[in-house]
Amino acid sequence: MVSENIIRDNLAKDLSILEPGLVLIKTEFKLENLFGASGKVDILARDEFGNFVVIEIKKSNQAARQATHELFKYLSIITRQLGVDNTNLRALLVSTEWHELLVPFSEFQYHSPVHTKGLHINVNNDGYITKVDEINKIPLNRSIKISHVQFIYLYNSKEKRDESIEQVSYALSSVDVTDHFLFSCDYRGSNPHVITPFGFFFTSTRSYRKTSKFN
Structure with a gap:
């Protein structure tokens, strides 16, 4: 089984497969949280307009259940740590599995002040991404x-x-x-x-x- 770390490291070599113009800043970007648990962003990048882009990678339904909670926490921390506001920050949630993630992610998109995009990826046995499709949020009641x-x-x-x-x-x-x-x-x-x-x-x-x- 290919691990998330392998997918992350392969993706970091060429972020353009997700979106043209993305430039790598750092993998495993460490977040300093003075008010609770810290963490690490899988990939921190900049887009072609200079906005920071947080990229989180998941590859199982079990991990997917925690994804939106982690993303919300990371975005809150990074705005304070980097001194940026929500208009200069974006997020990409990248996952091989969306069965358990689609509903909470759709809810997250409705509430998040940060522009967030979901991407479904296919990877080969070496952990390289072979296909990317944008996820459409489901309509909520x-x-x-x-x-x-x-x-x-x-x-x-x-x-x-x-x-x-x-x-x-x-x-x-x-x-x-x-x-x-x-x-x-x-x-x-x-x-x-x-x-x-x-x-x-x-x-x-x-x-x-x-x-x-x-x-």
């Missing part, structure tokens, strides 16, 4: 609430408005933000004092777990 933070942007031409919508849509998709509303607004009246008759409205959604008043 939630009701959707519209955020109280809402925006409307106004323009004096339809062309500028439409161009801005394309730019915002691209930016949202590039960071995997899908839970939002974005629609255009046109003024159809004849008031000559309206100088910005074109606009678009944007807001995100917030998800809440459904709970019973009897719980």
Whole structure:
């Protein structure tokens, strides 16, 4: 059986198999925790935009059950240790087994302030990754609430408005933000004092777990 350590060391030689632009900082990056148990991140890297990327590797369902707990702890420690905020930190959870991991990982993604991606990997007998597939989180039983933070942007031409919508849509998709509303607004009246008759409205959604008043 190939160990996680062998997979980690082989992966560290070429992180681009997970994502183009990843640059290795250190394997087994030691975390210093003044308030409890410390630990070691399997791989610490930077992406092409300079963000820190925590990469955790699992290869069994038994280890998978502990993965999200460890990842939450590691991300909390590393923000303090490196002095970075959540916007400059990402996580990749890499596993050969997702049967036990999919539900807790989906829950983790909904709650985590850090952008996290799950990757299913196949490895050969030598511990080299032969295939990588991104994991899609499963929908959880939630009701959707519209955020109280809402925006409307106004323009004096339809062309500028439409161009801005394309730019915002691209930016949202590039960071995997899908839970939002974005629609255009046109003024159809004849008031000559309206100088910005074109606009678009944007807001995100917030998800809440459904709970019973009897719980």
